[in-house]
Amino acid sequence: MARNVNLYTMMKRLSTYWLCQLAGWGLYAAITIFFYEKLSVKKIEQFYFLIFISIALGLLFTHLMRTIIKKSEFLEKPIKRQIISFIIVTIIFSIAYASLDVAIEKMLNLSGYLDPKISALNEIIRSSINSFFIFFIWNLIYYTYHYVERNRKQQVDTLKLQSLVKELELKTIKSHINPHFIFNALNSIRALVDENPNRARTAITELSNILRSSMHAEQLETVPLVREMNIVKDYLALEKMRFEERLTVEIDINESTWELPVPPMMLQTLVENAIKHGISKKINGGSIKVISDFVDGHHELVVQNSGQLNGFTNGDGFGVRSTQDRLNLLYQGKATFDIKNLGNDMVESRIIMPLNNL
Known part of the structure; x- marks a missing residue:
């Protein structure tokens, strides 16, 4: 029971991003292992170690890619520039991933997927093409998530603003009809009724303008x-x-x-x-x-x-x-x-x- 509680606490501390990272690359590893075990005729030495290297590099490079996307504020740019940035970043990281993957396999003398008849450059090109599709899907999911999340946030902000404006209307009306303001204004108007009737009529209009504006405050954002300024002057x-x-x-x-x-x-x-x-x-x-x-x-x-x-x-x-x-x-x-x-x-x-x- 205690072990389950600790596991639940640890999972709660993980961000949504890392949960998706682990789940996505875990699924990629599971699919690769499934096809290898069920369909592959040729058995590869140290296959699982190679999968581990690929997954570790995948986590590292996608996290670096995310960091660059956030620091460069690609998601804040116009949609056309986002698409161009999306493609360029995917290509660059696919080549970098493939180059490092092939280099590690050669350095550790792992047979892996490498064909001795194929040069390292050709192997990098082939690996880059394969990794491009993986990174493309990763980026597509990342961009789509943030696009949907941004629209959702805008809708929430709009609802918050509407609620705040309504609250402002109620608070403003209360502040304008509180006894101090109303009584002071009415007393001043009463004093002017005999002394300066024209000014008294103008004052009544000014007061009604303020109250009317308060009641209409919720209908417009700006x-x-x-x-x-007309209300301020009144x-x-x-x-x-x-x-x-x-x-x-x-x-x-x-x-x-x-x-x-x-x-x-x-x-x-x-x-x-x-x-x-x-x-x-x-x-x-x-x-x-x-x-x-x-x-x-x-x-x-x-x-x-x-x-x-x-x-x-x-x-x-x-x-x-x-x-x-x-x-x-x-x-x-x-x-x-x-x-x-x-x-x-x-x-x-x-x-x-x-x-x-x-």
């Missing part, structure tokens, strides 16, 4: 920056009524970025966090600046606000976590998000996204 306009002169707003947008895609409600969430965790905690208020520009071939969004992190890190808070998760899923790790202190009285949130990645 929206044009101009649409996201939100800041409402907060400006509350803070009055205590809030200074600066918008610095490169006009060429207006139509670039951004995740919905992402920028608005960062601005809301800046108000909630930064400016609202300062007696004299502060300033907030929103920047959108091209930097080193990327689209960069920056939110700067008065305040200090005071122990707050990149993993704290729903807004920060959702920003990181959404960027990872949308851009497959090619986008970055960072939040840090700038000096003694300023916090910066920075999102860097690749262009034309979606």
